[in-house]
Amino acid sequence: MREKIIELAKKCDADIVGFAPASRFESDNPIFKIFPNTKTVIGLGFRILRGIFRGVEEGTTYYQYTTMGVENLEETVMPMALIRVANLIEEEGYIALPQRKSPLILNEEGTTNPEVDYTDVYHGVKAENQLDFLNCAVACGLGEKSKIGSLLTKEYGPFIRYCFILTDMELEATPLATPSLCDGCNECIKACPGCAIKEDGTTDSWRCAVYYNGANGSKNPFMPPEAFAAFDYEKKLEIIKGTAQFTDEEAKEILDNIFFYPPAKHFYRTSICGRACDRACYIHLEEKGLLTKSFNRPFREKEDWKLSTEQFENYGKEKKDE
Ligand code: SF4
Numbered sequence: 001m002r003e004k005i006i007e008l009a010k011k012c013d014a015d016i017v018g019f020a021p022a023s024r025f026e027s028d029n030p031i032f033k034i035f036p037n038t039k040t041v042i043g044l045g046f047r048i049l050r051g052i053f054r055g056v057e058e059g060t061t062y063y064q065y066t067t068m069g070v071e072n073l074e075e076t077v078m079p080m081a082l083i084r085v086a087n088l089i090e091e092e093g094y095i096a097l098p099q100r101k102s103p104l105i106l107n108e109e110g111t112t113n114p115e116v117d118y119t120d121v122y123h124g125v126k127a128e129n130q131l132d133f134l135n136c137a138v139a140c141g142l143g144e145k146s147k148i149g150s151l152l153t154k155e156y157g158p159f160i161r162y163c164f165i166l167t168d169m170e171l172e173a174t175p176l177a178t179p180s181l182c183d184g185c186n187e188c189i190k191a192c193p194g195c196a197i198k199e200d201g202t203t204d205s206w207r208c209a210v211y212y213n214g215a216n217g218s219k220n221p222f223m224p225p226e227a228f229a230a231f232d233y234e235k236k237l238e239i240i241k242g243t244a245q246f247t248d249e250e251a252k253e254i255l256d257n258i259f260f261y262p263p264a265k266h267f268y269r270t271s272i273c274g275r276a277c278d279r280a281c282y283i284h285l286e287e288k289g290l291l292t293k294s295f296n297r298p299f300r301e302k303e304d305w306k307l308s309t310e311q312f313e314n315y316g317k318e319k320k321d322e
């Protein structure tokens with residue numbers, strides 16, 4: 001059955017498949033609340049196409065990452081693979097519970113998910129019974145946990161999304177990945193256009209949301225000169241430069257003033273930062289020759305681009321100088 005599961009999952013576009021026996025989880029792990037008879041957690045990893053990141057890397061197209069790299073994977077490809085693999089398991093007389101991340105229910109209080117509208121995030125319920133997705137991925141041997149809490153796989157680095165199936169079928173375990181990729185280089189931290197990741201690797205989700213959505217004018221080709229005109233002139237410039245200090249409530253106000261990219265008529269917000277943290281990590285791992293999936297050209301072929309912020313400095317300056 002193990003080989004059949006891998007074969008079907010790969011037919012359904014999973015790139016990495018891993019198996020974690022129940023013994024790898026503490027008895028109070030959510031997997032046992034969700035399904036007390038869990039014997040195996042099956043992890044399915046789906047690469048985010050490297051080409052999908054090219055548009056943001058070049059500063060040309062932004063739509064592809066969100067629609068193809070986030071929405072299509074999460075809402076179409078991954079559920080389809082989950083259903084088909086789960087059906088195969090249930091055909092054999094075992095139970096299979098597909099587990100995909102709910103982007104709207106968060107484990108940590110007072111946080112947000114940059115990939116969705118903050119007003120959609122549901123705070124009325126505690127997500128105690130949602131899997132700890134990252135640790136499940138590590139337990140399934142899909143990859144290692146990085147300094148900033150992303151999953152790094154030896155094949156695709158951080159360009160990966162993942163989901164799981166809980167089953168009462170016993171399946172041979174996949175060995176855990178030996179941590180060998182993240183060297184604490186901090187390239188991910190330096191790459192964030194909004195300084196959303198602290199030195200210790202923790203991310204301020206509200207800062208991330210603000211800059212994921214494109215508040216840094218030097219990294220947003222769509223920002224018009226009048227952007228953030230509702231804010232005090234100095235504050236506006238700090239927001240646009242990525243250096244502003246703001247509370248969670250102020251982050252909401254900034255997000256409410258980001259309307260200069262054609263709004264996606266979809267559930268997920270368009271990523272204007274283009275996951276600069278993950279791209280920087282990918283480039284670092286590729287340069288070190290650590291990724292097993294190689295390409296005939298390096299991902300970054302020229303120096304990273306940056307736009308002038310002069311137009312924002314000029315807008316409203318006269319009023320301020322009056
Ligand atoms: S860029 Fe990658 S390897 Fe370097 S610290 Fe960040 S996560 Fe680790």
Ligand code: SF4
Nearest residue numbers: 192208212273276277
């Ligand atoms: S680079 Fe983008 S996704 Fe990464 S922490 Fe910064 S804003 Fe968030």
